[in-house]
Amino acid sequence: MPNKTIYVPDADLEVFDQAQEVSGKNLSATIVQALRFYTKIGEGKGFEHIEISEGENGFYKRKRFIGRELASASVHDEDHSLLTTYVVYETTHGRYAVFIREQKRIPLEQSIENELKKRIMEKFAGENMNKVPFQKESEDEAPDLRKLEVFNSIDDLVGHVPSDLYRSLHEIKDGEFLDI
Numbered sequence: 001m002p003n004k005t006i007y008v009p010d011a012d013l014e015v016f017d018q019a020q021e022v023s024g025k026n027l028s029a030t031i032v033q034a035l036r037f038y039t040k041i042g043e044g045k046g047f048e049h050i051e052i053s054e055g056e057n058g059f060y061k062r063k064r065f066i067g068r069e070l071a072s073a074s075v076h077d078e079d080h081s082l083l084t085t086y087v088v089y090e091t092t093h094g095r096y097a098v099f100i101r102e103q104k105r106i107p108l109e110q111s112i113e114n115e116l117k118k119r120i121m122e123k124f125a126g127e128n129m130n131k132v133p134f135q136k137e138s139e140d141e142a143p144d145l146r147k148l149e150v151f152n153s154i155d156d157l158v159g160h161v162p163s164d165l166y167r168s169l170h171e172i173k174d175g176e177f178l179d180i
Contacts, residue, residue, distance in 0.1 A: 006031075036092050037066050050089055052099050056145040063148055067091040070172050073165040081105050086161050088169060096151045096169075098161060103144040 008016060016027065023030040037047070046068040053060035067089035074085045087099040106114075151157055154169050161169075 047092060050097075052146070052148060054146050054148050060146060065089075065091055065097060067097060070096075071165055071168045073162050073168075075162050076105075086165055088157070088161065088165065091150075096154060096157060098149045098151065098157065099146070100149065101144060101146045 019034065020027050020030050023033060025033070047066055048068065049064060050067045050069075051062060051064045054063050055061050070088045070090055072085065072087040074083060076083055081104060083103045083105055085101045085103075089097040089099070091097055149160065151160070154166075157166055157169065
């Protein structure tokens with residue numbers, strides 16, 4: 001494996017130590033990761049830090065990576081009770097991360113009823129709204145599922161994303177980059 005020597009002024013040594021601590025990797029891997037990010041940003045292709053939350057029903061874990069959003073789509077099931085949103089990102093490693101969020105829809109009547117209950121409680125409780133026992137955060141927020149799936153190529157997305165989104169991704173990937 002070839003060696004590269006870099007000279008670091010004493011004043012910048014603390015930055016190297018902090019970077020290695022934050023990354024949790026050896027210094028060489030930390031530098032490569034930083035340079036990869038720097039070159040992707042410098043290419044002007046829209047790569048940035050992406051942060052999503054993965055989990056379900058209010059219990060989420062934060063996930064972060066460097067990528068760029070390519071396309072997104074939302075689809076309803078037949079009875080409009082479930083909304084699934086897909087967001088496709090290209091990562092700096094040339095892979096494709098798909099963030100999927102499934103949200104159960106609350107019927108309009110129930111949503112209106114929940115809003116009326118909330119307003120009545122606010123009217124009676126006034127400033128003491130925080131002391132109302134057994135109050136939920138928001139009854140309009142239905143349980144949801146959020147997950148991140150990673151694929152090696154666009155072709156691997158077949159069957160994992162809606163067909164219209166898949167076709168759009170091919171058009172985007174095969175299209176020309178305009179530096180305007």
